[in-house]
Amino acid sequence: MYLKSIRTLKEQDEVLYKPGSTGPESVYWVFTDITQGKWINMTVITSGMYGEEFPKTYGxxxxxxxNEIYHVIEGQGILLMQKGYPEVTDIVLVTLKPGDEVTITPEWGHALSNIGETPLxxxxxxNSGHTQADYDPIKKVSGMACFLLKGENIAKIALNxxxxxxxxPKFMTAEEFKKYA
Ligand SMILES: [Fe+2]
Known part of the structure; x- marks a missing residue:
């Protein structure tokens, strides 16, 4: 297992709800070759906040x-899924807890937010890697279709x-998304 990448706040500023927000300098770490079996990467997303916004992956x-499969080990998260690009025809927010598994088919853009108080x-x-072309659609419109902010319920949503x-956007559990997608 080795550390493949660290996404810094500086690199992520362009996709924040409020660019210029301050918070933890390292947003998430990706380790790879974590097991010899099914799992390839481990992502650790910091706890903390960037203004009102939860820490998240770039998208x-x-x-x-x-297909990509995510498996939650620890923490509390939301997987933001948006179908299609540039026209987004569906937005699903999958609430995640340890043990949950979500399969992402190719039409869904996705980003993961840590909504808990501990690292996610x-x-x-x-294991197909990433090129800049995977991130460019999100970069072009300064983020995913919605931003997840601290709210009274699970999260408050601001549309991009x-x-x-x-x-x-529709909230679903991982179980509900399995039947839906
Ligand atoms: Fe992915």
Whole structure:
């Protein structure tokens, strides 16, 4: 197992709800070759806040026709899924707890937020790597279709105004998403 990448706040500023927000300098770490079996990568997302916004991964689409599986090890998260690009036809917020597993098919762009008070730790089986082309659609519109902010319930949602008309985001558990997708 080795450390593959660290995403810094500086690199992530362009996709924040409020660019210029301060918070933990390292947002998330990706370790790879974590097991010899099903799981390839481990992502650890910091706890803390960037202003009102929860720490999150940058967000990306896959440019290959392969499914990705996320498995939650520790913490409390939300997997933001948005279908299609540039027109987004569906937005699902999958609430995650340890033991949950979510399969992401190629049409869904995705980003993971840590909504808990401890680091969020996930395993995934993605061994196809990433190119800048996976991140460019998100970079172009300064983030995913919505931002997850601290609210009274699970999270408060702010829509990204750089997209056209967006569908209303739906909250689901991992179990519900399995039947839905
Ligand atoms: Fe992915």
């Amino acid at each position: 990306h689409y896959h440019n290959t026709n392969v 730790v996930t395993f995934d089986n993605w 105004q750089n997209y056209g008309d967006l569908p209303t």
